[in-house]
Amino acid sequence: MPTERSRRSYTDTASSSRRHRSRSPHLIERRRDDSYHRHRYGREYERESRKSDYNEPPRRISPSHDKPRHEGRDNANEPKIQIPDKVPNNQDLTKELNGTAKPKVPISLEELLQKRESEKQVNERPKFLTKEERAKVALEKRQKEVEEQRRKQEEERRQQEEFQRRAMEEARQNGYGRDRRDYYDRYDRDRYDRYDRERPRGKEREIEKRPTEKSDKSDVNTEAEKLDEKELQAIRERYMGGERKKRKIRKMNEKKFVFDWDAGEDTSQDFNPLYANKHNAQMFGRGHFAGIDIKEQKRDRAQFYNQLLEERRTLDQKDRAEERMEIDRRKELKTMWDDRHWSEKPLTEMKERDWRGSIPNPIRSWVESGLSERILNLIESIGYKEPTPIQRQAIPIGLQNRDIIGIAETGSGKTASFVIPMLVYISDLPRLSEENMSDGPYALILAPTRELAQQIEQETLKFAAPMGFNCVSIVGGHAVEEQAFNLRNGAEIIIATPGRLKDCLDRRILVLNQCTYVVMDEADRMIDMGFETDVNVILDALPVSNVKPDTEEAENPAEMLKKIGQKERYRQTVMFSATMPPAVERLAKRYLRRPAVVTIGTAGQAVDTVEQRVEMINDEGRKKARLLELLQGSFDPPIIIFVNQKKGCDVLARALNKLGYRATTLHGGKTQEQRESALAHLKNGTMDILVATDVAGRGIDVKNVSLVINYDMAKNIEDYTHRIGRTGRAGQSGVSITFMSNADADVMYDLKQMIMKSPISRVPAELASHPSAMAKP
Numbered sequence: 001m002p003t004e005r006s007r008r009s010y011t012d013t014a015s016s017s018r019r020h021r022s023r024s025p026h027l028i029e030r031r032r033d034d035s036y037h038r039h040r041y042g043r044e045y046e047r048e049s050r051k052s053d054y055n056e057p058p059r060r061i062s063p064s065h066d067k068p069r070h071e072g073r074d075n076a077n078e079p080k081i082q083i084p085d086k087v088p089n090n091q092d093l094t095k096e097l098n099g100t101a102k103p104k105v106p107i108s109l110e111e112l113l114q115k116r117e118s119e120k121q122v123n124e125r126p127k128f129l130t131k132e133e134r135a136k137v138a139l140e141k142r143q144k145e146v147e148e149q150r151r152k153q154e155e156e157r158r159q160q161e162e163f164q165r166r167a168m169e170e171a172r173q174n175g176y177g178r179d180r181r182d183y184y185d186r187y188d189r190d191r192y193d194r195y196d197r198e199r200p201r202g203k204e205r206e207i208e209k210r211p212t213e214k215s216d217k218s219d220v221n222t223e224a225e226k227l228d229e230k231e232l233q234a235i236r237e238r239y240m241g242g243e244r245k246k247r248k249i250r251k252m253n254e255k256k257f258v259f260d261w262d263a264g265e266d267t268s269q270d271f272n273p274l275y276a277n278k279h280n281a282q283m284f285g286r287g288h289f290a291g292i293d294i295k296e297q298k299r300d301r302a303q304f305y306n307q308l309l310e311e312r313r314t315l316d317q318k319d320r321a322e323e324r325m326e327i328d329r330r331k332e333l334k335t336m337w338d339d340r341h342w343s344e345k346p347l348t349e350m351k352e353r354d355w356r357g358s359i360p361n362p363i364r365s366w367v368e369s370g371l372s373e374r375i376l377n378l379i380e381s382i383g384y385k386e387p388t389p390i391q392r393q394a395i396p397i398g399l400q401n402r403d404i405i406g407i408a409e410t411g412s413g414k415t416a417s418f419v420i421p422m423l424v425y426i427s428d429l430p431r432l433s434e435e436n437m438s439d440g441p442y443a444l445i446l447a448p449t450r451e452l453a454q455q456i457e458q459e460t461l462k463f464a465a466p467m468g469f470n471c472v473s474i475v476g477g478h479a480v481e482e483q484a485f486n487l488r489n490g491a492e493i494i495i496a497t498p499g500r501l502k503d504c505l506d507r508r509i510l511v512l513n514q515c516t517y518v519v520m521d522e523a524d525r526m527i528d529m530g531f532e533t534d535v536n537v538i539l540d541a542l543p544v545s546n547v548k549p550d551t552e553e554a555e556n557p558a559e560m561l562k563k564i565g566q567k568e569r570y571r572q573t574v575m576f577s578a579t580m581p582p583a584v585e586r587l588a589k590r591y592l593r594r595p596a597v598v599t600i601g602t603a604g605q606a607v608d609t610v611e612q613r614v615e616m617i618n619d620e621g622r623k624k625a626r627l628l629e630l631l632q633g634s635f636d637p638p639i640i641i642f643v644n645q646k647k648g649c650d651v652l653a654r655a656l657n658k659l660g661y662r663a664t665t666l667h668g669g670k671t672q673e674q675r676e677s678a679l680a681h682l683k684n685g686t687m688d689i690l691v692a693t694d695v696a697g698r699g700i701d702v703k704n705v706s707l708v709i710n711y712d713m714a715k716n717i718e719d720y721t722h723r724i725g726r727t728g729r730a731g732q733s734g735v736s737i738t739f740m741s742n743a744d745a746d747v748m749y750d751l752k753q754m755i756m757k758s759p760i761s762r763v764p765a766e767l768a769s770h771p772s773a774m775a776k777p
Contacts, residue, residue, distance in 0.1 A: 749772065
C-alpha cells in the first residue's frame, strides 16, 4: 500500500505532467534546458535567469559545454564555464544561426589615435569657472590642506605615544624583569622580599620612584602640548596676521645734550655798553655809495640812512634822487598787476591776464562784438541785453571760422552762441537760386529730440526771417511728403533729428553737397539715445573738399578767414554738450580740426540759480498728499512735474484734472501733434502744469517756470541735472523739489555731492545720514 509520501510524489508528478502537456513544446524545451543549466552552473545561472525574466532573455550557454552530466563529472580536464558579459537577444541568435551576422572587426589604429586625440583636446581645453565655483574649489583645497595637516599631527602624536609606550615598557622590563627574580631561589626571594618590606627605606624609594615615572609622562605630554600650541599659533599668525610690535618713538629733544650757549645766557649786554649798542654790519651790493645798495639798506635801516643822506647831500642831489624815485615808481606801476575788475577798465588798459589766453578776446558787450549793424539791431529787438558767459567766449571764436567744443551748464544761452556766428557765416555766401538750391542747405543743426529741434527752429527764425533766410525743420512725427514740400524752394538752414535726416538722405529727398556749417547740439544726448551711427552717416555725407587741414593752420584765424566771400569755404563744425563722455570725445576727434574748447562752469553741474530741495517719502499716499500741498502753495504757473513712466504720467495728469488743475502730458507715447500742442498750451498759459517724462528733460525752454517737481527721482544724475535745468534759466531764480525713497539709493551719493556744491541749497539731514549717501556705489 503506498505511503502518504509516495502518494504526494505521484500527485505532484501527475500535475506536473499535465502542465507540461498543456504548454507549447518550445516552453517545455526551455524548462528542461533551465533545469540542466541550473544544475550545471549553480546560483550564478539562477541570478542571470531572474534578470532575464524582467530585462532580457537568459544567457546562451556555448554548445561545446552541453554534455551529459556524467561526462562532465568524469572529465577532469573540462574547461571552466565562462558566462558572457552581455547576453544576446533573439535577433542576434537568429543572425548567428542563419550566418548573416556581421563579423566583429577590431578597432583600427587610426580610430584609436583619433579617439585619444579628441579626449586629450577635451581634457586640455580650459574650463571657465564662475566666482562661486572658484570659491568652492578654493574651499575644498583649504579643507584638504587642513585635513592633511591634522592627519600629520595625529600621526606625529600617535608615533610619540608609541615611542613613550615602548620606552616605558623597556624601563619596566629592566627594573622588574624576570631574569633578576629567577636568579635566586624561592627562599631567597621570600627572604629578600620580607627584608625589603621590613625596611622603611624600600617603601620610600618605591614611593619616590612612582611619581618620577608619572612626572616623566607629564613632562613629555607638556612638551607635546607646547609644541602643538606653537604650531597652532604659527598657523594662526600666518592666516590672520600677528600683532605688530609698536616701536617706541623717541622725542626729538629727549635725551639730547645741547653744547651751544643759548642767547638768553648772554650776560655781557647787561653791564657792558659796547655790547648794549651793537652796530649791525652792512651788506655790500650794487649802488653808488661805497658799494652799498642804497635801496636795500634804506628799506632795512631807513632812519639811519636818512640822517646820513641829509648831512652829506646837496639840494641838487636831493632833486635828482626824487626824480629817480618817481621814475622807479612809474615802472613799478606799469609792471604791477591792476586789481581792478576787467569790466571797470577801458579797452586800452586791458591786459593779457584780463583776456585769459591766446584765443580771441571775449566780448564784454554786444557793442564790442564786431557784428554788423543789422544783426545788432536784431539782437536788441529780441531782448538780449547782455551776453551770457558762453556767448562772450564762443561768439568771437565762431566769427574766426574755428571749430568749437562748448561745454556749458543747461540754461546758459548756448543756442544764440552758435546761431549768431552761423548767420554771419551764411551772410557772406551767395543767395540760393534755381541753380544751387538743389545742392542742399548751407548750414545744418542736429538735435537729439523733436522738441529741442523745434525750439531751436523758433529761436533761429527770430534772426533768419528778418535777414531773408529760409529755415526748415525735419523731425519725426510729420509726414515725409510734407517736409519734402517745405524744401521745394530750398533752405539755407535745416534743423533735424538724426533719424529722420538719415531717412531723407536714403530716399534722396535731400543732399548735403554745399553744407559747410554743422552744429551738433546736446551731442551727449544723441549718443545716449543711440544716434552715433546715424550721426556718422550724416557727417560722412558732407563734402570732403572743404575739410580743414589738421595742422596749425586750423588755429590761425588769418588762414581761415581767407576763404570768406569765395565759393569754396572751409567747413566749420560746432559741438555743444553738457558732458563729455568718451563717445562724444571720439566723435569730436574724428570730425573736428584743432577745436577751441570753451568750458563754462562745471560740466554736468546745475545752475546756481536753482534752489534744490529733497524730501524723503517712502509712502505713495504721502507723496500724493505732499504734491497737492505744493501745488496749493505760493508757486506761480507754469509748473513741470517729472515722472519715470508714461503710464504714471497719464494717471497723475488725470488725477490732477479731476481735482481742478489744468494739467497736460508729454511723453514718448504721444504723437508729434500732441507734443507740440502740449508745449504750446503750457507756453501760452492755457495749461498750468506739465506732467512729463525725460523727453522734456533736455533743451525744452519754457519761460518763467517757477517750480520743477521730481515726483519720481531720475535714474541717473545727468537726467536729474537736465530736469531741474528747466527752471532758473536766463539768470532767473527757480526751485526744484525731489521726492526720494529707499529705492533711489544708487543716485543718493551723486545727488548729495551736487547739492553741496550749490551755494543756495542745503543737504537735508535724512539724505546726509543715509548709508547709501556716504560712499559712491
